[in-house]
Amino acid sequence: MASPGYALSRSVKEGGIAFKLAHGEDVFDFLSLNSELNSIFNQGMASITTTTMDAIISSYRNGFLGLKGTVVDVGGGIGVAISEIVKAYPHLKGINFDLPHVISNAPPYDGVTHVAGDMFNAIPPAETIFMKTIVTLVFPFQTILHSWNDDDCVKILQNCRKAIPKETGKVIMVEIILDRTEDDPFNDIRVTSDLAMLCFSSGRERNEREWEKLLGKSGFCHYNIVKIPTLFSII
Template sequence: MEAGLRGQIEMWKYMLSFADSMALRCAVELRIPDIIHSHGGPITLSQMVSNFHDSTSPDITCLARIMRLLVRKKIFTAHHQSDGGETLYGLTDSSRWLLHDSELTLAPMFLMETHPWQMSPWHFLSHCVKEGGIAFKKAHGREIWEFAAENPGFNKLFNDGMQCTSRVVLTTIISQYKNGFDNIGSLVDVGGGTGGGISEIVKSYPHIKGINFDLPHVISTAPMYHGVSHIGGDMFETIPNADALMMKWILHDWSDEDCVKILKNCKKAIPEKSGKIVIVEVVLEPEGNDAFDEIGLALDLVMIAHTSGGRERTQIEWKKILKQGGFNRCNIIKIPALPSIIEAFPE
């Protein structure tokens, strides 16, 4: 193929790549993966729409066109029956991650990231380049944490998204971080949301006293978990004392300067000789060939769109802020997940 034509095709793909996300969001909102799963196998479009309990006049032709694209993208399978009957649609390894009722699901995160509240800041990236500032604030008039505190609907959307990704990542951490929690008597999950993460660790390590620490408006909606206590507060002011701390996708929300402030408070909260922090974050490899490396670069742009100066960091950048925060030694442990484990020690 001639190079210029290939380039044109690539631009059309990028121009319309949002259609993939929106078609998939539609399928998640309609709970199509759940409907197929509950049926026990592939089903027809007619069977799908019969499960839309709040729909009086579904448009099967519209659904067929959406499913046609998602089949092409290998999100669903399509089996055309030899007798000319209706096409049967089934799940794939990809769409199984969008089951709402599965213990491990990315459906709430997908709905959060593609919601209009979260999409509108992306339209301000060029403004951020030209004049600086915070994309989310340009879109909504306030920063994301203020917006969440004032808007219960967004607060729930955000917390549900964070909790589902936390569960996915923690399942991997618990299986891969061998003996990492063995000698810890108490563990604070700093910025732990509604507590789902720390509760999973306590289930696997019942000797640990779990403390879930987050902003008061987040803690106010947190359910009770066995072995976990909830404490509301501000990590920029003080962090509850414990043998060890965990921060999962927290520091990437903040600038280097803010991260150093948080890390200094972390250092005050743990024993000087035996304490440690377990940081779960992306370690960028801009030239890397790992399956998650390109996703890390995309997530770095999410930080521009949604945070107040946050960013994903390379190994060199992580070591720099850790040292400035009082943590001179660290181990980076790769796991089969988007983030890595960064153990940091104050000695």
């Protein structure tokens, strides 16, 4: 999967996504057409999710305790993240939402329903929506906001807005926020991830002002940032 890196200079000169120039398909279509690689990708995402969810759940403990009803994990892969949330907070019901070729490989979990669909079309209704980015060396992302350009992110967030109650609904995003603080040990990795996005998708990492702009365009007037001891922050 190093081929997109060799196509990066061509991508910069000619336009287009390096991964598609190297393989003839965008990364998600490529995975859907290659079942063995799709399985490896899903298992890799699941393994990394397991190690990061402890930090997310413990750092956002009061936030999860305050939720009610159903939580939809948008782009949730084979369901590891939402299963960990429901296990830690059994008063919640979980929906794992992802593309059909991903959901077809998802195992059963107590308290979790798997739903196949496309986040660009519609998202299952729920009280809360959860979206989490994963970064790896081979695939620097899972199918959430940093994988997409600004216009696509607005479409996804607008669908999130439609899926939750107008007054009480909540969207929880776990994303990289580019931070210029010199003493942050994860800064270099965040920048590396931003560069890697040039190879694999039309997306990129964003700073707080850029996230604020996207949220505003999507109809979200208020947000909070919770720092956690990982690459990511909770928005």
